[in-house]
Amino acid sequence: MCDQTFMAATFGPCESCGKPSPLMNIYIKNEAINYCSFCVELMACQGLQSGESVASLKRECESLKKKLEEERGKLNDVELHQVADKIEVLGALAIKTRRVLKGHGNKVLCMDWCKDKRRLVSSSQDGKVIVWDGFTLSKENGISVPCTWVMACAYAPTGCAVACGGLDNKCSKAVAMHTNYVSGCTFTNSDNQILTSSGDGSCALWDVESGQLLQSFHGHTADVLSLDLAPSETGNTFVSGGCDKKANVWDMRSGQNIQSFESHVSDINCVKYYPSGDAFASASDDATCRFYDLRADREVAVYQKDSVIFGASTVDFSLSGRLLFAGYNDYTINVWDVLKGTRSSILFGHENRVSRVRVSPDGTALCSASWDHTLRIWA
Amino acid sequence: MTINTLAKGGWHREQMTCFQKMEKVIVAMQDPDMGMKMRNQRLLITVIPHAMTGKDIIDWLMQNYNINEEESLHLGGFLVQYGYIYPLKEPRCLVLRPDESPYRFQTPYFWTSTRWPVSELDYAIFLAKKNIRKQGELMEYEKERYSVLHKRINHTWDFVVMQAREQLRASKQRRKADRIVTECQEQAYWLINRPPPGAPNALDMGLERPSSCTTRMTLWPLNAMICCSNTIILSVRAYVLMCRFVKYSEQYQNHDPIMQGCLPSNPWISDDTAHWTMNAALVPIPTRLRVERWSFSFMELLSDAMGRQEFMMYLEKEFSAENLCFWQACEEIRHGESSKIVEKVEEIYKNFLAPGAARWVNIDSKTMDKTLEGIKHPHRFVMDDAQMHIYFLMKKDSYPRYLKSDLYKSMLSKAIVPQETKKSVFPFVRRQRHSSPSPAQAAEDSRSKGPQAGSD
Numbered sequence: 001m002c003d004q005t006f007m008a009a010t011f012g013p014c015e016s017c018g019k020p021s022p023l024m025n026i027y028i029k030n031e032a033i034n035y036c037s038f039c040v041e042l043m044a045c046q047g048l049q050s051g052e053s054v055a056s057l058k059r060e061c062e063s064l065k066k067k068l069e070e071e072r073g074k075l076n077d078v079e080l081h082q083v084a085d086k087i088e089v090l091g092a093l094a095i096k097t098r099r100v101l102k103g104h105g106n107k108v109l110c111m112d113w114c115k116d117k118r119r120l121v122s123s124s125q126d127g128k129v130i131v132w133d134g135f136t137l138s139k140e141n142g143i144s145v146p147c148t149w150v151m152a153c154a155y156a157p158t159g160c161a162v163a164c165g166g167l168d169n170k171c172s173k174a175v176a177m178h179t180n181y182v183s184g185c186t187f188t189n190s191d192n193q194i195l196t197s198s199g200d201g202s203c204a205l206w207d208v209e210s211g212q213l214l215q216s217f218h219g220h221t222a223d224v225l226s227l228d229l230a231p232s233e234t235g236n237t238f239v240s241g242g243c244d245k246k247a248n249v250w251d252m253r254s255g256q257n258i259q260s261f262e263s264h265v266s267d268i269n270c271v272k273y274y275p276s277g278d279a280f281a282s283a284s285d286d287a288t289c290r291f292y293d294l295r296a297d298r299e300v301a302v303y304q305k306d307s308v309i310f311g312a313s314t315v316d317f318s319l320s321g322r323l324l325f326a327g328y329n330d331y332t333i334n335v336w337d338v339l340k341g342t343r344s345s346i347l348f349g350h351e352n353r354v355s356r357v358r359v360s361p362d363g364t365a366l367c368s369a370s371w372d373h374t375l376r377i378w379a
Numbered sequence: 380m381t382i383n384t385l386a387k388g389g390w391h392r393e394q395m396t397c398f399q400k401m402e403k404v405i406v407a408m409q410d411p412d413m414g415m416k417m418r419n420q421r422l423l424i425t426v427i428p429h430a431m432t433g434k435d436i437i438d439w440l441m442q443n444y445n446i447n448e449e450e451s452l453h454l455g456g457f458l459v460q461y462g463y464i465y466p467l468k469e470p471r472c473l474v475l476r477p478d479e480s481p482y483r484f485q486t487p488y489f490w491t492s493t494r495w496p497v498s499e500l501d502y503a504i505f506l507a508k509k510n511i512r513k514q515g516e517l518m519e520y521e522k523e524r525y526s527v528l529h530k531r532i533n534h535t536w537d538f539v540v541m542q543a544r545e546q547l548r549a550s551k552q553r554r555k556a557d558r559i560v561t562e563c564q565e566q567a568y569w570l571i572n573r574p575p576p577g578a579p580n581a582l583d584m585g586l587e588r589p590s591s592c593t594t595r596m597t598l599w600p601l602n603a604m605i606c607c608s609n610t611i612i613l614s615v616r617a618y619v620l621m622c623r624f625v626k627y628s629e630q631y632q633n634h635d636p637i638m639q640g641c642l643p644s645n646p647w648i649s650d651d652t653a654h655w656t657m658n659a660a661l662v663p664i665p666t667r668l669r670v671e672r673w674s675f676s677f678m679e680l681l682s683d684a685m686g687r688q689e690f691m692m693y694l695e696k697e698f699s700a701e702n703l704c705f706w707q708a709c710e711e712i713r714h715g716e717s718s719k720i721v722e723k724v725e726e727i728y729k730n731f732l733a734p735g736a737a738r739w740v741n742i743d744s745k746t747m748d749k750t751l752e753g754i755k756h757p758h759r760f761v762m763d764d765a766q767m768h769i770y771f772l773m774k775k776d777s778y779p780r781y782l783k784s785d786l787y788k789s790m791l792s793k794a795i796v797p798q799e800t801k802k803s804v805f806p807f808v809r810r811q812r813h814s815s816p817s818p819a820q821a822a823e824d825s826r827s828k829g830p831q832a833g834s835d
Contacts (some may be wrong), residue, residue, distance in 0.1 A: 062568075080621050133817075136813070276627050294621050307451075346450055364636040
């Protein structure tokens with residue numbers, strides 16, 4: 001097997017097939033080669049040693065997985081809701097729609113808040129990206145992107161730029177180039193770097209100025225649908241979730257997959273970190289949301305109810321992390337008590353699927369984007 | 380690039396999961412013991428057996444799923460929308476009414492999940508039947524589709540018409556009640572699979588995602604497994620770890636506006652932006668909650684512009700301000716433009732690391748050597764180790780002392796606790812919502828003001 005060290009790769013013609021795509025530098029017997037990910041796989045399959053096959057590697061993988069579960073199981077003492085038994089039950093929350101933003105002509109697929117706590121950007125299926133002042137309901141800016149299904153949009157930290165990406169495989173003025181649709185994008189702590197996730201199964205970190213690929217992250221075996229940056233002191237990790245039912249935690253510097261969680265039974269649509277950075281939540285098509293503790297390295301809570309049948313497409317935490325807002329394909333937003341595992345309330349109002357929920361930076365409001373062409377702000 | 384194998388028939392996986400769950404509900408509803416009580420419903424002059432009212436459905440869902448009426452109506456509405464329950468009175472309107480309107484369970488033969496993909500031939504036969512049975516019974520859009528189909532599958536048209544006639548003849552021999560039922564069943568099925576223009580399409584599922592049975596899984600997961608098993612070095616009991624979440628939520632509860640409200644009022648509710656003005660980046664006097672938050676963690680202090688300012692003032696008194704300056708300069712390298720990395724690294728070396736530098740920072744010799752080596756080939760992360768060292772130095776040493784200092788304590792006592800806005804006498808008077816300068820505009824303004832300020 002070859003020595004796989006993934007360092008900062010570049011974009012260019014593959015040395016094997018000649019097609020331009022994000023390249024991976026790998027070393028074989030101390031020689032550096034630049035292949036695209038497809039050719040690397042082909043080569044890897046060819047490079048199997050005698051006695052090995054894809055099936056045998058798979059088996060080895062499964063047995064390692066089992067060992068992993070055993071180790072995790074030894075540390076399992078108690079569930080989160082048992083620890084939370086002592087704290088008082090949440091009172092009824094009086095959350096209502098305070099603003100309805102109308103203006104998109106088609107399904108609104110994504111939104112993001114600006115750091116100034118009142119502006120937001122939203123993108124929709126018809127290729128329009130609109131910047132709103134949520135407070136006054138005014139549209140400040142509108143951009144037409146030459147592609148449909150703009151699935152990802154993000155506001156830059158300084159508030160001076162927005163990034164968006166979708167079916168044209170690019171993110172914003174071709175900063176990022178993937179070989180399949182861009183499902184999620186976010187700025188890192190500055191305006192100068194963008195992290196993207198894509199239908200081609202990879203995530204990538206890009207330099208905005210030069211459009212250069214700084215780091216690529218491979219490990220998902222299917223489309224990556226969502227990612228989130230960790231709010232930690234060192235600020236070096238992020239989590240991604242995809243159609244392979246896995247949520248992976250990555251180190252941004254080295255490109256390595258640090259942790260992996262697989263407990264959903266269906267595609268993971270969205271991942272979001274807990275405010276302290278020690279845990280994250282995921283929303284999936286199996287109609288559950290799950291809470292994973294990074295230090296315990298396992299799932300510690302499942303948020304589900306028999307009457308909740310439709311898949312969850314998006315999640316976000318309230319400022320204190322006590323509430324989890326999840327948007328579902330049955331047009332509702334369920335508010336879960338993170339610690340007790342129960343549903344605190346349900347928000348009706350949208351007339352089609354909720355595609356994205358985001359709590360504002362200072363925690364004063366929740367914004368939801370929906371396929372019914374509107375956005376709603378709740379408080 | 381992926382080696383994909385699409386699922387059979389291209390069904391979206393999420394649709395199947397939803398349908399399976401709905402079918403479970405339907406089966407539970409028809410359970411002989413715990414299911415719904417069905418009775419004969421009178422429809423004009425005919426009596427239809429095994430029917431139930433809208434109200435019955437809602438009551439059953441409320442009881443069995445422990446939900447309130449609104450949610451039950453919402454859930455029941457989906458069962459109708461997806462064709463698992465169909466209305467007898469207004470067959471064209473797939474809506475659940477919480478009253479005495481009669482409904483029936485759809486036969487599994489017509490379940491959306493069992494009959495996929497929908498066949499054009501079947502639709503043609505259905506439309507032909509309607510046309511033959513009563514001229515003018517077809518709606519406008521159905522007429523259009525009928526003629527389109529006529530052109531498209533013209534070669535089988537004789538078969539279509541023959542089938543339609545046969546089915547009509549067979550149905551005439553059945554009792555009226557059965558005929559009505561079959562007609563409603565079929566109508567509901569086609570309303571879902573061929574919705575009229577403008578009606579919401581229940582089967583609209585968004586962008587297709589290829590099935591996950593790819594053969595991409597060769598070496599990556601193996602690497603991942605090895606990495607994962609290495610990180611399990613914990614010996615801490617899960618209990619201790621989870622208590623952290625309880626503690627965190629309790630600590631931040633008062634700061635969570637959605638849970639506890641905020642003072643003086645939540646701008647989104649009262650239309651009053653006082654809360655934002657009081658908590659702007661740099662204010663003469665900050666609010667109490669904000670100053671309290673600085674004591675929660677070092678990161679909270681550093682991420683607040685005012686907090687950083689205060690901390691800098693404190694460090695200057697202690698003659699260790701160069702630490703914070705160094706940390707800030709390193710942050711600028713990590714998050715700044717790639718083109719400026721080299722010059723910024725040089726600046727840092729000159730100011731903070733070179734022997735005899737004006738603001739020399741105290742790093743241990745090992746880290747210093749490593750950093751100096753790295754500076755020879757500067758890159759984005761070359762300062763990481765040194766930055767981490769100084770960060771933890773400040774966190775363990777200066778930060779706790781700052782929290783005990785007079786500077787912090789006086790700030791805490793000076794801090795404002797805003798009055799809660801009394802609900803106005805005329806609650807329906809809407810305040811004027813003023814716009815605020817956009818961040819992009821503010822950046823422009825500061826840029827244009829720059830040279831002018833220098834000329835003063």
